[in-house]
Amino acid sequence: MSEKRNLHLYFHPLASFCWKVLVAFYENEIEFESHLIEQANPEAYEELVRFWPFAKFPVLHDRARDKVVIESSIIIEYLDQHHGGRTKLLPADAEAALETRFQDRFMDMYVHEPMQKIVADKLRPADQKDPLGVTKAKESIEKAYGVIERQMSTRTWASGEAFTLADCAAAPALHYANRLVPIGDRKNTAAYLARLEARPSFKRVLAEAKPYFHLFPG
Numbered sequence: 581m582s583e584k585r586n587l588h589l590y591f592h593p594l595a596s597f598c599w600k601v602l603v604a605f606y607e608n609e610i611e612f613e614s615h616l617i618e619q620a621n622p623e624a625y626e627e628l629v630r631f632w633p634f635a636k637f638p639v640l641h642d643r644a645r646d647k648v649v650i651e652s653s654i655i656i657e658y659l660d661q662h663h664g665g666r667t668k669l670l671p672a673d674a675e676a677a678l679e680t681r682f683q684d685r686f687m688d689m690y691v692h693e694p695m696q697k698i699v700a701d702k703l704r705p706a707d708q709k710d711p712l713g714v715t716k717a718k719e720s721i722e723k724a725y726g727v728i729e730r731q732m733s734t735r736t737w738a739s740g741e742a743f744t745l746a747d748c749a750a751a752p753a754l755h756y757a758n759r760l761v762p763i764g765d766r767k768n769t770a771a772y773l774a775r776l777e778a779r780p781s782f783k784r785v786l787a788e789a790k791p792y793f794h795l796f797p798g
């Protein structure tokens with residue numbers, strides 16, 4: 581078994597935070613063993629809960645180093661440190677790394693998590709909806725689009741001219757957010773999303789998710 585086959589990823593092909601790490605795996609063609617979190621595979625879920633009682637995924641288990649890595653951003657930094665390839669996902673320069681981490685946090689907190697909130701609300705029973713929460717989530721995404729629109733007038737990728745962790749974060753966040761809160765005529769943001777969707781790593785993630793798209797609410 582190759583060293584990389586020691587990487588066991590607990591994920592679902594439709595789950596947005598899983599897309600984020602899949603982009604990183606595919607950027608550097610890192611092999612891994614799949615453990616799909618789905619009803620048909622209760623063992624994977626049991627293992628996930630053993631690793632992480634919150635049962636949030638993705639979770640990475642590096643069996644060779646007996647290391648469980650939790651949180652999408654940390655998984656990507658871990659891959660960069662131990663299985664790095666042609667795409668350096670965290671810049672070596674400290675200041676550039678800080679900007680990359682900031683953009684990653686920004687995409688997660690102001691686009692991705694509000695997007696998740698809107699999706700989760702669609703799945704709630706009719707008598708347990710949270711309209712105020714959904715309104716606030718939409719406002720956050722709109723505001724974030726404004727920030728991205730300004731930033732992307734001078735950048736190719738989220739933290740500069742190189743594809744990084746921040747773009748792994750932006751790809752799922754913007755793809756799904758655009759379905760719920762359209763980017764519309766914000767042309768820099770739309771062009772950035774188009775660049776992300778044309779990136780081979782993300783194209784592959786989208787193609788693999790396609791059979792599951794009917795499960796996406798709305």
Ligand SMILES: N[C@@H](CCC(=O)N[C@@H](CS)C(=O)NCC(=O)O)C(=O)O
Nearest residue numbers: 595596597598635636637638651652
């Ligand atoms: N901050 C976490 C978020 C992970 C997360 O929310 N994952 C979703 C799937 S995209 C999940 O586990 N949902 C199932 C649940 O919340 O029970 C990360 O970056 O990995």
